[in-house]
Amino acid sequence: MKANKTFFLLLIAAFSFTSCQKDLDVLVVDPVLGPDSTWYDAISPSMPVVGLKNSLLLDIHQDSFIMNTTATAFTASSGLQLLFTPASLLTSAGMPALGEIKVESYLLKKKGDMIRMGTPTTSDGKVLVSGGELYVRLLKDGAELQVSQNSHVNISYADTGLSSQMELFYGDATNSSGFNWLPNADSSNFVIPTTVQTYQLLTNRLHWINCDYFYDTSNAFQTTVSAVLPSNYTNANTIAYIVFSDIRSVIAMNGNSFTRKFSSGKLPVNKSITMVIISKQGDNYFLGHQQAITTGTPGAISVQEITVTPVITSANDIKTYLDSL
Amino acid sequence: MKNNSSLDDHIKKQFSNYKPDVPAHIWQNIVAGKERKRPVLWFSFYNKTALLLLLGASIIATGIILYKVNYNNLQHKTGNNSPEKIKHDPSDIASQNGNKNKYTEPLTTETVSAPTVIDPLTINNNSIFVEPLEKKSSRNKQYPAANSDIIGGADRQTNNPKGRKFFKWKTGVAISAPDIVNESEGQGEIANADYNDLLKNASYMNFDLLHSSRGDLSLHTINIPELNIPCPRLKRGSGNGYVEVYGGPDHSFRSITDTGNSVYMKKREESSTFSSAFSAGIRYTKVFNNGMSFRTGLNYSQINEKFKYQEGNIIQVVYITNANGDTTGSFSTSATRYKTTYNKFKTIDIPLLIGYEVENGRFTFNFNAGAIVNIYSWQRGDVLDTAYKPISITTGKGSSPYQFKTNSGIGFLAAASIYYKLTDRMHLLAEPYFRYNFSPASKSDLTLKQKYNTAGIRLGLRFDL
Numbered sequence: 022m023k024a025n026k027t028f029f030l031l032l033i034a035a036f037s038f039t040s041c042q043k044d045l046d047v048l049v050v051d052p053v054l055g056p057d058s059t060w061y062d063a064i065s066p067s068m069p070v071v072g073l074k075n076s077l078l079l080d081i082h083q084d085s086f087i088m089n090t091t092a093t094a095f096t097a098s099s100g101l102q103l104l105f106t107p108a109s110l111l112t113s114a115g116m117p118a119l120g121e122i123k124v125e126s127y128l129l130k131k132k133g134d135m136i137r138m139g140t141p142t143t144s145d146g147k148v149l150v151s152g153g154e155l156y157v158r159l160l161k162d163g164a165e166l167q168v169s170q171n172s173h174v175n176i177s178y179a180d181t182g183l184s185s186q187m188e189l190f191y192g193d194a195t196n197s198s199g200f201n202w203l204p205n206a207d208s209s210n211f212v213i214p215t216t217v218q219t220y221q222l223l224t225n226r227l228h229w230i231n232c233d234y235f236y237d238t239s240n241a242f243q244t245t246v247s248a249v250l251p252s253n254y255t256n257a258n259t260i261a262y263i264v265f266s267d268i269r270s271v272i273a274m275n276g277n278s279f280t281r282k283f284s285s286g287k288l289p290v291n292k293s294i295t296m297v298i299i300s301k302q303g304d305n306y307f308l309g310h311q312q313a314i315t316t317g318t319p320g321a322i323s324v325q326e327i328t329v330t331p332v333i334t335s336a337n338d339i340k341t342y343l344d345s346l
Numbered sequence: 347m348k349n350n351s352s353l354d355d356h357i358k359k360q361f362s363n364y365k366p367d368v369p370a371h372i373w374q375n376i377v378a379g380k381e382r383k384r385p386v387l388w389f390s391f392y393n394k395t396a397l398l399l400l401l402g403a404s405i406i407a408t409g410i411i412l413y414k415v416n417y418n419n420l421q422h423k424t425g426n427n428s429p430e431k432i433k434h435d436p437s438d439i440a441s442q443n444g445n446k447n448k449y450t451e452p453l454t455t456e457t458v459s460a461p462t463v464i465d466p467l468t469i470n471n472n473s474i475f476v477e478p479l480e481k482k483s484s485r486n487k488q489y490p491a492a493n494s495d496i497i498g499g500a501d502r503q504t505n506n507p508k509g510r511k512f513f514k515w516k517t518g519v520a521i522s523a524p525d526i527v528n529e530s531e532g533q534g535e536i537a538n539a540d541y542n543d544l545l546k547n548a549s550y551m552n553f554d555l556l557h558s559s560r561g562d563l564s565l566h567t568i569n570i571p572e573l574n575i576p577c578p579r580l581k582r583g584s585g586n587g588y589v590e591v592y593g594g595p596d597h598s599f600r601s602i603t604d605t606g607n608s609v610y611m612k613k614r615e616e617s618s619t620f621s622s623a624f625s626a627g628i629r630y631t632k633v634f635n636n637g638m639s640f641r642t643g644l645n646y647s648q649i650n651e652k653f654k655y656q657e658g659n660i661i662q663v664v665y666i667t668n669a670n671g672d673t674t675g676s677f678s679t680s681a682t683r684y685k686t687t688y689n690k691f692k693t694i695d696i697p698l699l700i701g702y703e704v705e706n707g708r709f710t711f712n713f714n715a716g717a718i719v720n721i722y723s724w725q726r727g728d729v730l731d732t733a734y735k736p737i738s739i740t741t742g743k744g745s746s747p748y749q750f751k752t753n754s755g756i757g758f759l760a761a762a763s764i765y766y767k768l769t770d771r772m773h774l775l776a777e778p779y780f781r782y783n784f785s786p787a788s789k790s791d792l793t794l795k796q797k798y799n800t801a802g803i804r805l806g807l808r809f810d811l
Binding site: 042043044045046047048049050051055056057251253254300302303304305307330331332333 | 621650660661662663664665666668672673674675676677678679680681682683684685686687688
């Protein structure tokens, strides 16, 4: 009987021992404390802000026309009207381009579109008032065409509130500080004001072209505006702009890794502005905007800080908002 | 006293042929005694048949007692011989043993002279031996010692002036030479003429003492000497049945095959390892007289494996919210997933085994083999799928081609059962075994096949019916 008891106790103990192990399914987080609040001196293509900018870009307008030996007029789907004189377009070999020509173009008249395309209206930090930004690229057989030095392309587009102060500026996207407009240095290129609600310009350069004039700040106090944001908004994942309410002018706020802030250049005071903050963190989009009046004191460049708290939103909502600017 | 001697001679001459009449009441008494109904199992020393029966019973009883005494002595000395298993042939034992004492000399080897007493009844057997009776009667004569029940002795006196015989007899139970206990004696008178007749029918025995070479007048008893018992022969099964309960550890041998020696097969092999296994059950065995056995029962087996899965660079999004509950930020962190699952493969089977059983002292061996029929199988745990992600194989939870069969069919089982006798009806069991499954445990929906074979050792208790 004792042997029986011992035997069965051993069996039960053995069985219970083998059934005591518990399954395990755990997620061990790598040692990262909180969000990345690092500011960078240079933005690399892998950073979220690059993806953010790409996601906001407008779709380019693509058209084509047939170039022949006579003057050719063409209206692109973007709203640009193009007039080409014979042999005004040359191939890379320097030969006149004939036949089917493909046209890629933009016409930006909304301030929101300027933010989406990343083309603020500043020229070396000075505020520009834009009559419209346009982009033209011509291709034949996949190769880009150039305008002959002795020829011009006549580009016109409709607009309201025309200003005779408009001058030609050409865009420079190679500047590491951000997109910059450079004044036209070729006098053969110019803007022709018309009595019809149309801007017409002659240019022998394509790509980004702007009809602008400098905002006169000679007698205006100036200030710089900085954005106060949560620490998780850095130049690696955020873009910031100031939009003037009464003029077609968009000012980009550059991220400074030293001050860890987004700041504008000199802005005229007493101007109604809207600070727009757009961020992409992970797969989530965040939008914040704050209206304000630029303030400053005479005789000094003030620094005005505006606090914005972006909240999570979607990319479409951001586009919708920007369209309303 | 010269005249007296002449008178005696004269009287002798006159009564030499005298035959007196027996009083009638004596014969009547004798006849009445014969005709009196005896109770059942009535024993009388005057009945030869009864005496023969008594003698036979005495011989048998003596043999049994001798056997038991000798066997107990052996068990005490050797410690491992079952008395009922060993049969001694006294003649073999006597010839094997060289130790001799005065009680071990076979009495038949002694020469005796022929009895000189006229007596129709002589006894000559292994227990009681006879030797010539001394002529002179003596009440102090020592009677032989024997291991029989009762010995009787008669001492005849012939001197009777009236021509009648006077008898004395003694009965006694001897326990050891040369003592006698419980001696009783009696006497009676009978005419000479009837003496011889009476002598033939008298229910007494006349023991002749055997003179040994040393002059002992005692009978020798045979004691089984201390022997060196050789190993008993193997004995076949006893023709009984028994029930066993058992349990014990196992080891499983897993094989995984796939067409084309795929990478998936290698990943799946690496993802899980054997952890432990055991089986337990209850079974009945019937052993036939020729040693063959048939065994069946219910067996439960379980194989445990450890499944490990690790996935790194898992991106987790953490949201930042402000006091208003607005999500004001988010950030991603990378993490590693560690998954460990203890897979269990459980089966219930019915073994159908044929074997052969032999006994060897306290040990019994049963070599058996046969089919083991799976009744039901069920599993719990995870395995890798073809996308190298963990997928559940738990029976009853959904249906996927990665799950295992609920019936794995028939297998082959071979075992060697060793029993050690604890008591008359209980044995300790130790049994190494091997099980081979013909079919894989995995479903046929996949090209990958996973199969288990098992070896182990079972310990248990056997209860004889």
